[in-house]
Amino acid sequence: MKTLLSxxxxxxxxxxxxxxxxxxxIDDKHPSITEIEIPDQGNKSITFQTSQLKSIxxxxxxxxxxxxxxxxxxxxxxxxxxxxxxxxxxxxxxxMPQITRMLAENDxxxxxxxxxxxxxxxxxxxxxMTDYNVxxxxxxxxxYKEEFIAFSILPSPGGPTLYSxxxxxxxKSSLSQGFSDEQSTPFRIINETQSxxxxxxxxxxxxxTMVIFNTNGMDRLKLDPDAxxxxxxxxxxxxxxxxxxIAGGFNGREIQFSREIIxxxxxxxxxxxxxxxxxxxxxxxxxxxxxxxxxxxxRIIMRANGELTLVNNRNDxxxxxxxxxxxxxxxxxxxxxxxxxxxx
Numbered sequence: 615m616k617t618l619l620s621x622x623x624x625x626x627x628x629x630x631x632x633x634x635x636x637x638x639x640i641d642d643k644h645p646s647i648t649e650i651e652i653p654d655q656g657n658k659s660i661t662f663q664t665s666q667l668k669s670i671x672x673x674x675x676x677x678x679x680x681x682x683x684x685x686x687x688x689x690x691x692x693x694x695x696x697x698x699x700x701x702x703x704x705x706x707x708x709x710m711p712q713i714t715r716m717l718a719e720n721d722x723x724x725x726x727x728x729x730x731x732x733x734x735x736x737x738x739x740x741x742x743m744t745d746y747n748v749x750x751x752x753x754x755x756x757x758y759k760e761e762f763i764a765f766s767i768l769p770s771p772g773g774p775t776l777y778s779x780x781x782x783x784x785x786k787s788s789l790s791q792g793f794s795d796e797q798s799t800p801f802r803i804i805n806e807t808q809s810x811x812x813x814x815x816x817x818x819x820x821x822x823t824m825v826i827f828n829t830n831g832m833d834r835l836k837l838d839p840d841a842x843x844x845x846x847x848x849x850x851x852x853x854x855x856x857x858x859x860i861a862g863g864f865n866g867r868e869i870q871f872s873r874e875i876i877x878x879x880x881x882x883x884x885x886x887x888x889x890x891x892x893x894x895x896x897x898x899x900x901x902x903x904x905x906x907x908x909x910x911x912x913r914i915i916m917r918a919n920g921e922l923t924l925v926n927n928r929n930d931x932x933x934x935x936x937x938x939x940x941x942x943x944x945x946x947x948x949x950x951x952x953x954x955x956x957x958x
Contacts, residue, residue, distance in 0.1 A: 645754065645763050650737060651747075652725070654770040657738035664733045666757040670704040672716065672727060675749040677831055680718035687712045703727060703735075721926050721933070722775045723748050725767050742767045743928065745774035745836055777924040777933065778841035779871060784864065784920040789849055791862045792915045794942070802906040804956055805899040814894040815907045815951075818879065821891045821944045825869060825876040829922055829937040832873065838927055843871045849916040849941050853886050860886070860945055862916035880944050891944070897951040904954040912946040 643663040650658045674680055682701045684692040692711060695701060703713050716727045724740035725748075735752065742748055747766040754761040800820055805811040825848055850867035851860065869878060882890045899905050917940050924933045 642759075645761055648761075648763055650763065650765040651768060652737050652739045652765060653768050654739055654742065657736050658765075659730060659734055659736040660752075660763055661731075661734050662754055662761065663756070667704070667754065668706050668757060669702060669753075669755045670735075671700060671702050671753045671755070672718075673700040673751050673753065674698075674718070675751070676834060678720070678723070678748060678750075678834070680720050680723070683717040684713050685715040685717075687714050689714075703729065721929065721931055723767060727752070737765055739767050739770075742769045743772075743775040744834070745769055746834070774836045776838040776841075776927045777835050778838045778927060779844055780923040780925050780932070781844050782846050782871070782920050782922045782937065784847075784918050786864060786918070788917075788919040789862060789864075790917050793860075794913045794915060796911045796913070798909050798911075799906045800909055802904060802954060803897070803899055804904040804954075805901060806956070808901045810901065811899045812896065813899065813905075814896045815949065816892065816894050817909060817911075817947055817949055818892045820909060821880050821911055821947055822877050823880045823941065823943040825878065825942075826940045827871065827873065827876075827922075827937055828940070829873075829935050831935050832922075835924065835933075837873075841927075845869065846871045848939060849918050850884070851914050851916070851943055851945055852881075852883050853888075853945065860914060862914055862941070862943075884943060884945050886946050891947070893949075895949045895951065902956060904956045905951050906954040908950045908952050910948045911944050913942050913944050916941045916943070 646661040647658070650660065652658050677699075679697045679699050682695045682698050684694075684701070684703075686692045692713060701716060701718070702708075702710070703716055704710070714729045718725055718727075719740070722741075722743045725742075726738045726740065728736045728738065730736045747768055749764070749766050751765065752763040754763075798820075801815050803811065803813045845868050847864060847866065847868050849862045850865045851862045852865050869876060880891055882892075885891065895907065897905050917938060919936065919938055922935045922937045924935065925931070926933060
């Protein structure tokens with residue numbers, strides 16, 4: 615008997631372990647669908663396992679936030695939550711009642727997730743006035759695993775919601791600055807003739823100011839192509855004879871806003887010691903010789919944070935987006951013609 619038991623026991627243990635791994639003792643089922651696309655005004659349903667379910671969490675992707683309204687089993691509003699990037703539809707450890715419906719909406723998108731059965735969820739599209747798929751996920755958490763269902767709300771017909779930029783405001787205390795020095799030889803003249811060649815170099819086009827607006831969240835919005843960009847202030851440096859420190863500030867310098875890199879002329883009042891960026895530096899190049907310009911530029915780099923105000927052209931609601939502006943402005947330069955080898 616002992617011999618028989620000793621032979622059978624390892625087999626029984628193996629069967630028990632294998633049985634657990636193959637879900638003999640746990641009714642382990644995967645969701646009926648793991649990726650869903652919901653067309654405009656359409657809906658899709660999924661079924662899932664409820665045994666040992668701990669929570670149902672809905673998450674929104676790509677920095678999207680929604681105002682979420684939860685309804686209980688009687689159809690009454692249980693609670694409202696503003697600007698959420700996730701929401702719980704069910705959580706066993708909380709005092710939350712049985713939630714049967716969640717409405718998520720913002721200016722451009724609205725959809726519902728409804729618990730249409732004990733083990734069934736239905737996602738319904740109400741509108742998506744963007745020109746891209748709005749993505750999210752449903753996470754089903756169990757005592758021993760997690761399951762994910764990815765969903766996409768497809769755009770509604772009729773075109774996206776358009777935005778226009780109204781203006782911006784700065785947190786002026788956020789202004790910071792640094793410095794950079796650049797040396798280059800942007801221009802060379804080679805004279806392979808038997809007579810003297812004359813040439814001039816003007817540094818103005820090399821001493822321009824560069825402005826970059828970096829706005830998080832702007833990529834998911836579509837701007838009205840017919841709306842004119844506003845004129846906005848940028849940090850700048852102005853030289854003053856009575857001030858030794860080179861420091862940026864808000865001095866009334868204005869440009870037209872753009873999402874692209876902006877290149878503008880640098881005003882002469884930014885030059886320390888006076889003078890102008892628009893100066894011709896002449897040179898005479900003897901026969902069979904070469905000259906090159908040695909250009910040195912000193913720049914102040916200014917950065918500031920603020921808020922960009924956009925207007926939704928459908929409902930005139932304002933939207934605030936944080937931004938960072940970077941301004942790289944020359945404040946000094948020097949030019950010098952030097953001999954160069956003709957074969958370079």
